[in-house]
Amino acid sequence: MSAYYEFKLPTKILSGDGALEHIPHELEGLGASRPLLLSDQGLEQVGTVKIVQEALHQGGMDPAETFCRIPPDSSIEVVNQVAALFRGKGCDSLIALGGGSVIDTAKGVGMVLAQAGSDLLDAAGCEVLPRGAHVPFVAIPTTAGTGSEATLVAVVADPANRVKMEFLSYHLLPDAAVLDPRMTETLPPRITAATGFDALVHAIEAATCLQRNPVSDAFAEKAMAQIVRALPRAVQNGKDRKARMVMANGSLLAGAAFSNSMVGLVHAIGHALGGVCHVAHGEAMTILLPAVMQYNLEKCKERYGELLLPLAGPEVYAATPAELRAQKTIDTLVALRQQLADLTGLPTTLSQTGRVKPEQFDEVASTALNDGAIIVNPAEANHEEIVGILREVWA
Template identity: 60%
Template sequence: MIPNYYEFQNSAKLLSGERALEHIPYELEIRGCKRPMLLSDRVLERFGTVQTVVDAFHESGLAFAAAFLDIPADSAIAVVNEAASVFRREQCDCLVAVGGGSVLDTAKGVSMVVSHQVEDLMAFTGCESMDRGNHVPFVAIPTTAGTGSEATLVAVIKNPEEKVKMEFISHFLLPDVAVLDPRMTATLPPRTTASTGMDALCHAVEAYTCMQRNPVSDSYAISAIELIRDHLETAVTNGRDLKARLAIANAAYLAGAAFSNSMVGMVHAIGHALGGVCHVPHGDAMTILLPHCMEYNFDLLGERYGQLYYHLAGPEAFLAAAKEDRGRLTIAKIKEMSAKFHDLCGLSVTLSQAGVKKEDFEAVARTALNDGAMIVNPKQVDLKDVLRVLDAAY
């Protein structure tokens, strides 16, 4: 069914495949950039991932004017402001971000601050609080295959004082160029591969079922699910399989573009709260919460979930199942995938395994209800509903 009106934007140019990194200098050149700033973290520096990107620039003669590598796993407001200060001091003119969701979201935060010539990211709290400003070209190079931040208009950045993960949403946050190079995820550990891959699956499922879904976002979400179905287990068990790595990187990109337009719902609202209050890694939270939130939404979304069974389990399984059973079978299939990755690499499938304490449930639930993702969940959610989901996931 086509909505009476919808919007879809996916303006990032995609570079995907072998030696994709080596094409970045050209993309910067045609945008008039001469002093790029590199953003990443110390772990990727230690693993040699940052050097791989630097080496890819060597033949072009373009060099980084500055590097900011002190981005933590959960980036925060102060980190963004500090990186923006370095950008200005070194007179940089574009951003090249190498990392997972925290690094890419930090780069989006830096872009907000420097393009509008402000000192503090908190100047952009609120809804529709930002125009384009002075555009800062931005290249996103993901080193995990899950967040999809390289294709989204969302930045999630922690406010440690309030113990919340703040969402900044604007079409002006979309990168100019997204780079999917299998070298960037080849050394990702199995558990992280599984966690981020399940994060991408969650993005696709919520994109397919949330209130702003549309035919274009549906097609992206379905493609992501099929790539995850066919390649995630291989990427987890044989990380040096670059075909599987590239497939999952594309799945994360597709799912990111899908949910960036259709939005996500209660899985992410509760997941953000678990990250802010209990420090649960985002992908782990998505893995744990997805089937339980699907159960909560089932009375409204059962038929949509049933449609996904074809793409998640394959045509033979779909045709063998009765129409009225397919929605429940989709949830069962997701639980089966999670359990398999728990057995293969120790991925958490319950809140207790993730170290969450029941005494934190109330704070998590109240935080989740104030999360913007809850607004577009197809079914209204109150405090008791969130607490029931947390209990079921424990």
């Protein structure tokens, strides 16, 4: 654990039934009245966008423009297109409705606008830039997974170079995060499982990376306890609003934790699999977590043992000898992963994704070594060791 740490979460959290209807009041307080509503076609088709539009209308603030063409892996080009639309329509604020891609797109748009630019690439290295102009920003997550509504991170694809670019800055944090159970009710079981496991990985890596601190640990451990208990229920019954809200809050807690500590090797390899092979992020996290934890075990044995308490509960923790708790933690996560796979068909190996070829392992490993998340992983990893992990999770 770092002897010196910083923790910041300026985002206001609006959580519970009717949270959407509070958005106009929040934007008015930020001096905004012409929001650009961003989402994707799937959420438009299932009626989620309409629910938000009606909530805004009820509060007397219709969007100045709605853009629902953000792809699953948003890119620099999309960010630049939306920034131009924002200016062309005279908008003064952003509302991001969706998963990580939509929210990260909004963060990218905010960067371009704040720096009075036209190309996201000009904002590379945003962690060292001044805030610039403030663009009021409300995030409405529709998955309980990325935690992007509470993080200083934006991940945006650069297709030309086959990488996912990471931007880090406290200025990327939304002004408000809105957690409303209506927003995740239509999420299919498999996506619920994958995004939920992603949130769990956020919490575990935040609680074990080299930059962990007492406050991030508290957020991460609470997130773990909530997610492992609510995720199977949310997968089995998407209309279980209590489970959905527990997952939404757990995802936010995990996001705030890793935003203030960092993640690790699971994410470094996962980002590379996404950039090189287009493996869905949540699926990559699900596949990689146990193998990377085994890789880190020697360095993390004591900490993994401590995490058995939030992950498995006090009875299992007390019944497990101290020297066996770390491995029991990993076994508990493997069992949860298998339960989710049995319920949804979620892949547990790279071969099951149908997107990865063994001959791509070298490129994936090289890309992972250049990912910022690898720096704070508790155990160092070289090219050969990453290739070894990829072989282990292949089949």
